[in-house]
Amino acid sequence: MRTDPIILTAAFGYLALLFVVAAWGDRRAETGRTVIGSPTVYALSIAVYCTAWTFYGSVGRAAEHGPSFLLIYLGPTLAMLTAPFLLRKMVRIAARERITSIADFISARYGKSTGLGALVALMALITITPYIALQLKAITVSHAILINYPDSADNTLTNESFWMDKSFWVALVLAVFIILFGTRHLDASERHEGMVAAIALESLVKLAAFLAVGLFVVFGLFAGPGDLFRQVALTPELTHLMSLDNVPGGVTGWVGMLILAFLAFITLPRQFQVLVVENVDERHLKRASWLFPLYMLLINLFVIPIALAGLLLGEAAGNPDSFVLTLPLLAGTEALPLFVFIGGLSAATGMVIVETIALSTMVSNQLVMPLLLRLKHLHINYQGRLAGWLLGIRRISIILILLLGYLYHALIGDSYSLVTIGLVSFAGAAQLAPALLLGLYWRGATRQGATLGLIAGFAVWGYTLLLPGFAQSGWLSATLLTDGPWGIGWLTPYALFGLNGWDIYTHSLLWSMMANVGLIVGVSLFTRPTPLEQTQAALFTQALHPNLQTTSLWRGQTTQGELNELLERYLGATATKRVFANALHRDDATEQPASTELITRAEQALAGSLGSASARVLINSVVRGEALDLESILSILDTTSQTLESNRELEQKSQELARIGEELRAANERLRELDRLKDEFVAMVSHELRTPLTSIRAFAEILRDGDEMPNEKRQHFLGVIVHESQRLSRLIEEILDLARLESGRLTLNPETLDLAALARHSVDAISRLQENRGVTLNIKIDAEPAMIVGDSDRLEQVIINLLDNAGKFADRDDPQILLRLYAHKKHFRLSVEDNGPGISAEERERVFEKFHQIEQSSDTATRGRPKGSGLGLPISRGIVAHLGGRLWADEGATLGGACLIMELPNAPETERD
Amino acid sequence: MNTNHNLPHDSRHSAGQDSHHHARLIALILLAVLLFCPPLLVVVDRLPGVASLVLYLFGAWALVIGLGAWLMERSAKH
Numbered sequence: 001m002r003t004d005p006i007i008l009t010a011a012f013g014y015l016a017l018l019f020v021v022a023a024w025g026d027r028r029a030e031t032g033r034t035v036i037g038s039p040t041v042y043a044l045s046i047a048v049y050c051t052a053w054t055f056y057g058s059v060g061r062a063a064e065h066g067p068s069f070l071l072i073y074l075g076p077t078l079a080m081l082t083a084p085f086l087l088r089k090m091v092r093i094a095a096r097e098r099i100t101s102i103a104d105f106i107s108a109r110y111g112k113s114t115g116l117g118a119l120v121a122l123m124a125l126i127t128i129t130p131y132i133a134l135q136l137k138a139i140t141v142s143h144a145i146l147i148n149y150p151d152s153a154d155n156t157l158t159n160e161s162f163w164m165d166k167s168f169w170v171a172l173v174l175a176v177f178i179i180l181f182g183t184r185h186l187d188a189s190e191r192h193e194g195m196v197a198a199i200a201l202e203s204l205v206k207l208a209a210f211l212a213v214g215l216f217v218v219f220g221l222f223a224g225p226g227d228l229f230r231q232v233a234l235t236p237e238l239t240h241l242m243s244l245d246n247v248p249g250g251v252t253g254w255v256g257m258l259i260l261a262f263l264a265f266i267t268l269p270r271q272f273q274v275l276v277v278e279n280v281d282e283r284h285l286k287r288a289s290w291l292f293p294l295y296m297l298l299i300n301l302f303v304i305p306i307a308l309a310g311l312l313l314g315e316a317a318g319n320p321d322s323f324v325l326t327l328p329l330l331a332g333t334e335a336l337p338l339f340v341f342i343g344g345l346s347a348a349t350g351m352v353i354v355e356t357i358a359l360s361t362m363v364s365n366q367l368v369m370p371l372l373l374r375l376k377h378l379h380i381n382y383q384g385r386l387a388g389w390l391l392g393i394r395r396i397s398i399i400l401i402l403l404l405g406y407l408y409h410a411l412i413g414d415s416y417s418l419v420t421i422g423l424v425s426f427a428g429a430a431q432l433a434p435a436l437l438l439g440l441y442w443r444g445a446t447r448q449g450a451t452l453g454l455i456a457g458f459a460v461w462g463y464t465l466l467l468p469g470f471a472q473s474g475w476l477s478a479t480l481l482t483d484g485p486w487g488i489g490w491l492t493p494y495a496l497f498g499l500n501g502w503d504i505y506t507h508s509l510l511w512s513m514m515a516n517v518g519l520i521v522g523v524s525l526f527t528r529p530t531p532l533e534q535t536q537a538a539l540f541t542q543a544l545h546p547n548l549q550t551t552s553l554w555r556g557q558t559t560q561g562e563l564n565e566l567l568e569r570y571l572g573a574t575a576t577k578r579v580f581a582n583a584l585h586r587d588d589a590t591e592q593p594a595s596t597e598l599i600t601r602a603e604q605a606l607a608g609s610l611g612s613a614s615a616r617v618l619i620n621s622v623v624r625g626e627a628l629d630l631e632s633i634l635s636i637l638d639t640t641s642q643t644l645e646s647n648r649e650l651e652q653k654s655q656e657l658a659r660i661g662e663e664l665r666a667a668n669e670r671l672r673e674l675d676r677l678k679d680e681f682v683a684m685v686s687h688e689l690r691t692p693l694t695s696i697r698a699f700a701e702i703l704r705d706g707d708e709m710p711n712e713k714r715q716h717f718l719g720v721i722v723h724e725s726q727r728l729s730r731l732i733e734e735i736l737d738l739a740r741l742e743s744g745r746l747t748l749n750p751e752t753l754d755l756a757a758l759a760r761h762s763v764d765a766i767s768r769l770q771e772n773r774g775v776t777l778n779i780k781i782d783a784e785p786a787m788i789v790g791d792s793d794r795l796e797q798v799i800i801n802l803l804d805n806a807g808k809f810a811d812r813d814d815p816q817i818l819l820r821l822y823a824h825k826k827h828f829r830l831s832v833e834d835n836g837p838g839i840s841a842e843e844r845e846r847v848f849e850k851f852h853q854i855e856q857s858s859d860t861a862t863r864g865r866p867k868g869s870g871l872g873l874p875i876s877r878g879i880v881a882h883l884g885g886r887l888w889a890d891e892g893a894t895l896g897g898a899c900l901i902m903e904l905p906n907a908p909e910t911e912r913d
Numbered sequence: 914m915n916t917n918h919n920l921p922h923d924s925r926h927s928a929g930q931d932s933h934h935h936a937r938l939i940a941l942i943l944l945a946v947l948l949f950c951p952p953l954l955v956v957v958d959r960l961p962g963v964a965s966l967v968l969y970l971f972g973a974w975a976l977v978i979g980l981g982a983w984l985m986e987r988s989a990k991h
Contacts, residue, residue: 067967070974074949077974081942081981084935233963242967244958251951258949290982297974304967 007146007338011166014205014342015173015349018198022181025197036196037280039287045196045274046292047203049076049265050299051131052138052348053422055206056321058300062307063320066246068257069303072426073296075261083289086266087275089440091282093543098187098608102272102432103362108612109439109540110447111533114370117613119451120432121359121366123458124269125401127428128355130421132405135348136167140409142344143167145322146337149329167409170345171402174352178402179395182357186390186571187608195353196278202350207299209343210324214302216336217309217327225305232308241311242304249503256506263433264426269358270351277358356401363397364390365611373617390570390609412473424465427508431457434517442524443537449524457516464508468493532616558623560594563602566622571609579605599623681850688731688870692724699724734871738850741878748791748882752907755786755795755828759821762799766807775807775815782822787907790883798876798887802832802900805872809836809898818894823906827885830902835895844889850874873900880904934988941980948973 028035035041054072061069079086090105099105103124107117143166181195222228232238240246247254265271279285310323318326324344328336369390434457435450471480471493484492494504496511529537560580567576579601594602599619606615699717703709709717740746763779770777806817811834818833839847850871873887880887885904892899947953949970957969 067970070970074970074974077977078942078945078949081938081945081977084938229963239963242964244954244966251955254951254954286985286988290978290985293974293978293981297971297978301971304964 004147007143007341008166010338010342011143011170011345012173014345015170015177018201018349019177019180021201022177022194022198024194026181026184026194029191029193034193034280036191036193036200036278039281039284040291041196041200042279042284043288043291043295044200044203045278046271046288047207047295047299048199048270048274048350048354049268049292050203050206050296050347051351051422052135052142052344053131054299055210055344055347056138056142056324057422058303059307059310059323060319060321062303063241063311063323065248066242067244067304068247068254070300071254071257072261073293073300075258075263076265076296077293078258079262079265080289080293083285086437086440087285087289088282089543090276091279091285093440093540094276094279095282096543097539097612098604100277100365100608100611101358101362102267102269102276102436103366104607104611104613105272105276106432106435106439106450107366108607109536110435110445110450111530111536112612112616113447113451114366114613114617116447116451116454117362117366117611118370119454120435121362123428123431123454124362125359127425128269128359129401129404130408131425132352132355132401133408134421135352136171136406136409138348139167139170139345140165141322142325142341145318145325145329146341149326149337150316165410168406170349171352171406174349174356175399175402178353178356178360178398182353182360182398183391183394186575187605190608191278191280192357195357196274199274199350199354202346203295205346206343206350207295209339209346210299210302212336213324213328213340213343214306216331216333218302218305221309221313221327221331222305228305228308228312231312235312238308238311241308247503249501249506253503253506256503256509260423260426260430260505260509263430267429267432267436268426269362269429270354273354273358352402352405356398359401360394360397363401364394365609365614368393368397369610369614370617373614388572420469423505424469427465427505427512428458428461430509431461431512431516434513434520438517438520439537440540440543443534443541444524445520445537446524446527446529447533448527449520449522452523453516453518453520456519457512460512460515461508464493464496464511465504468504558594558599560592560598562622563594563598566618567602567605570618571605575605575609684850684870685735689728692728692731696721696724696728731871734875737875738871738878741875741882746878746882748794748879750789750791750883752787752789753792753795754784755788755790755830755904756781756784756821758792758795759799759819759830762796762803763819765796766800766803770803770807770817773807773815775810775817777803778816778818780818780820782820783828784821786821786823786828788828788883788904789907790904791879794879795883798879798902799830799832801872801876802902805900806832806834806836806898810834811836811897816895824903826906827903828906830904831890831899833892833895833899834897835892836897838892838896839889839898847889848873848877848887876902934984937984941977941984944980945973945977948977 025035036045058069058072093099094105097108099108101121103117103120106120107113110116177198178195181198182192184192184194218225218228222231232241244250244254249256266275306323306327307320310317310320310327313327313330316326316330317323325337325340328340372389431454435445435454438445439450467476468481470476471478479487481492481494483489490497494500494507495502496507499507499510502510564576564580567579571579580598603615603619606618610618699721703714703717703721706714737746759781760779763777767777803817803819807815810817814835816835818831820829820831820833822829877887880902883904885902887900887902890899890901954966954969958966960966962968
């Protein structure tokens with residue numbers, strides 16, 4: 001069974017099977033019955049993570065470092081648990097922006113930067129090519145073991161020339177496979193259905209092979225796991241193998257490796273390819289988020305038993321890295337080693353296929369295309385042929401990458417640097433994580449920050465991991481590792497700044513991430529992003545926001561013809577037709593301006609094929625007067641600042657509420673005041689009404705009971721009753737007047753009249769009363785006639801009231817009153833002055849309050865003067881106000897007492913005649 | 914458990930369910946980190962037995978996967 005022809009037939013037969021499956025997958029896709037539209041196939045394709053390094057190397061690592069190999073899978077388990085947050089976001093962005101690779105993703109996030117894309121592509125190329133070499137080496141070594149067992153594999157390996165090396169031919173076959181199934185479409189953001197189907201199959205094959213060998217070892221070589229572990233317990237040197245002490249770097253090393261695996265799982269180009277670019281439906285992430293970890297658990301289930309079994313068997317089992325193969329060989333089985341070899345082959349080829357596609361896309365889109373676009377003559381010549389060129393570039397880069405990988409393996413295959421390249425690659429790929437993750441969650445990360453962070457992180461990684469690897473391979477002086485460069489101790493690569501005792505990967509991760517994250521954050525805080533960067537940052541960080549607007553952010557003019565020409569030149573006629581499918585097919589369509597949507601579609605189509613940075617450059621070459629569409633930008637920013645906005649609105653509302661509350665409080669205050677005034681008024685009115693009523697009742701009772709009362713007395717009492725009744729009716733009349741005034745129902749009969757005549761008439765009416773009081777009444781009329789518009793009865797009532805009041809308050813011994821009438825501007829003023837004590841300034845307005853006089857009544861009562869109702873002045877003021885005039889109190893200018901002034905406007909000319 | 918399985922759910926309903934689902938997922942991630950990290954590992958490592966740490970790791974791993982599957986598939990039904 002172990003002759004070369006059989007092995008080669010099996011190996012190339014297996015590769016042929018891959019071709020068949022891939023072709024079948026592609027044909028199904030063409031007829032619309034996709035085979036990869038299932039979450040299970042998606043999860044299996046993610047299992048490309050488990051490479052030959054896993055297949056053979058896990059056992060080796062377990063045999064040497066105990067459980068630390070598990071960290072390579074626990075990290076991705078954690079990463080897959082974040083799928084609904086992190087991976088879903090990446091998938092959604094990639095689908096919308098037509099992202100083709102991780103380099104494209106990072107470049108698109110930082111303003112579609114050509115330079116950043118090229119940097120990431122270059123970094124990926126440097127980190128990953130040795131990793132591809134490692135896979136090829138695994139194929140060569142496993143083949144040699146299979147052929148030469150029980151002899152050592154080494155002697156054939158050293159003597160073979162490259163055409164005898166099976167991995168060379170495998171690489172060649174893979175190149176054909178990748179070119180056939182990896183470059184079917186120009187659009188790299190489209191799914192490679194056939195390839196994904198083949199990868200899923202490969203994942204099943206390697207799992208089955210590993211489980212088969214595991215079951216064989218545990219139940220074939222030993223009588224089950226119990227027996228195996230019993231024997232281990234009896235072997236002193238193995239009892240502590242599986243403890244934490246055996247993990248490099250101990251507890252710190254454990255955590256460091258966990259983080260490293262987590263980051264690398266997201267940033268390894270092949271993982272990005274299957275996780276993000278090849279994802280057909282983001283709902284598939286749900287199934288994959290537990291199915292893929294389950295896959296990893298299963299493929300690792302027997303790693304420790306195999307490692308322990310191999311160690312128990314000692315010398316015969318050979319190198320721990322090949323226990324998987326040598327244990328079945330040792331037992332003398334025939335078919336199983338071949339199956340294991342095929343399993344290892346599937347693990348290696350799966351990785352090489354996906355990694356090469358991812359790298360070739362990066363090389364063509366991020367490195368070659370931008371360079372080609374700088375050659376001006378390309379824009380003019382080669383009409384319609386650039387589409388073919390692009391695929392050609394990608395195919396050549398596939399061959400070159402594989403060749404590079406093979407050369408790496410062939411030339412430096414046995415050196416230390418290749419053996420450790422798995423984890424070194426992880427640490428290198430992890431350098432992309434800060435730019436990626438910060439870019440996804442922090443809008444402030446800028447292109448300059450990301451560029452410097454990446455360069456610094458990569459440099460530190462190179463110094464702390466890559467360079468020491470070279471030194472250990474003997475290409476550099478070994479003193480570099482012991483004494484540091486030029487004997488500078490604190491620069492020793494594995495113990496930078498004297499930090500020793502750490503495992504080398506955690507050590508490198510710490511320093512590189514410090515530099516990387518530190519620079520991204522630090523530089524971003526002090527640089528200003530361009531408008532394009534800002535919008536891309538908003539689109540990336542808010543990718544999962546349900547209201548995110550995805551229309552074009554750019555406004556510019558170009559014709560449909562120009563756009564059509566551009567697309568045809570780069571994408572070919574078919575793809576162009578797809579883009580223009582909905583555009584108008586008119587004769588003058590080429591002269592028509594292209595709509596924003598059409599430009600956006602064209603840019604997306606270009607981005608899917610050439611990468612976002614090149615697409616932007618090309619669109620810029622035909623679109624003129626381009627400017628950011630402010631409205632769209634604002635809407636995007638709106639989406640993100642909606643929370644802020646609603647906060648602001650809420651604040652506004654609460655301020656408004658506070659204001660309204662204040663108003664309500666004021667209104668309430670006023671109502672209370674009015675209520676108090678009303679109560680006061682009612683109390684005063686009842687008091688005023690009761691006083692005459694009481695005396696009427698008292699005298700009436702006396703008259704009723706006193707039969708023998710002399711007639712004269714009876715007459716006097718009756719006189720009092722009549723007087724009090726008059727006072728009562730006057731009071732009621734006044735109250736009614738006041739009520740009418742206040743409710744606005746007072747009816748006046750305005751007519752043009754002479755105020756002078758009215759004043760004289762009023763003086764005559766009251767002169768008898770005044771004479772009785774002994775009051776000297778002087779009249780001084782300066783304006784005659786004083787024509788005004790008013791109600792003569794009511795005005796007379798006012799004037800009499802003023803004169804009556806003045807008489808009451810004039811000096812008791814020599815009462816004097818002065819009535820003056822004079823013109824003042826366009827008004828006439830009538831003032832009534834007395835020589836009494838006057839009204840103090842603060843009292844002057846209060847005398848117009850209802851019943852105000854009552855408070856002073858004690859004074860007047862002692863003077864034996866007739867009391868007023870206290871309603872006269874308020875009523876007078878109301879009447880005057882109704883006639884358009886004013887009534888106020890002032891200091892008496894002539895007599896020194898109080899002076900009440902009534903002012904009424906002149907009658908209009910027409911009415912005066 | 915959830916009686917709303919067959920009810921048509923409006924957006925508010927599903928949004929609430931979403932945040933609930935996310936909270937559980939975050940709790941699961943934290944649990945996984947806790948289980949896979951040193952403080953607990955050191956405790957387990959000191960237990961007697963050749964493979965106690967290994968058994969613990971696989972057990973914890975299987976538990977996390979099981980809980981993840983349960984949560985994800987439950988939400989997938991909606």
